[in-house]
Amino acid sequence: MxxxxxxxxxxxxxxxxxxxxxxxxxxAHVSVSSQDAEPGGYGKLTFRVPNESDTASTVGLRMQIPQEAAMASLRAMPVPGWDVTMTTEQLDEPLQAHGREITEYVSVVEFRAEDGAGIAPGEFGEFALSGGPFPDAETLSYPTVQTYSDGSESAWIEPTIDGAEPDKPAPVLALNGDAGGHDAATGAEEPAGDEADVQEAGVQEEGATTQAxxxxxxxxxxxxxxxxxxxxxxxxxxxxxxxxxxxxxxx
CATH class of the missing domain: 1.10.287 (Helix Hairpins)
Structure with a gap:
């Protein structure tokens, strides 16, 4: 017995x-959330990046913004120890923002650890973007590739279909239609000065926010x-x- x-x-x-x-x-997959993003408004996106490797650090993160999620203005929050680059591409259909026609947008945002240290095993990091106006949609998908110090990658790019989560799901943002965003239709505007140029892919400092x-x-x-x-x-x-x-x- x-x-x-x-x-x-x-x-x-x-x-x-x-x-x-x-x-x-x-x-342990990459996720995206926001407390103030809403259709037609401006808001902050926070990408949460857990390190799922036991031996390698996360040293790179590349987020793609598809054309259906295009925004006239997009900026990245600086992260100490990381460089950020933005890639633009032409829009198939121009956007209208503040009476101006926007023909190109930021299509890729990439963060790269400066000294190779990055996010160690057992840790996670957060990377924030700020922009708008958000498209008139309930959800937006941001395919993301996570790069490790050993040269391997995790491609979080698979779509979620009918609520069934795939093995490598792309981060999906649920837009909050009830949040008080900066909607031009209600009289609120973007920051003044040079930041008001809705075609500029600049950098805007914001406080870090822990997301659900x-x-x-x-x-x-x-x-x-x-x-x-x-x-x-x-x-x-x-x-x-x-x-x-x-x-x-x-x-």
């Missing part, structure tokens, strides 16, 4: 280790926790059943 219980305990420990490892992977964890990650983690509980209950029932059968045979 003791041998059987020992074997079952070993199987249970291995299963728990596997499930907890899967839970960590499910929760991605909802899809929480859902996946919850499902794995429930699976662990079910596994424990199942193995416990197996042990009790085996013990009861032994007692019946002995009597």
């Amino acid at each position: 003791s041998r059987t219980i020992h074997r079952l305990a070993v199987i249970l420990a291995a299963a728990l280790t596997t499930l907890m490892a899967l839970a960590g992977v499910a929760a 964890a991605d909802g899809g990650s929480a859902t996946a983690t919850t499902a794995l926790v429930l699976a662990i509980i079910g596994l424990i209950a199942g193995l416990g029932g197996l042990i009790l059943g085996w013990t009861a059968r032994r007692r019946t045979v002995s009597s």
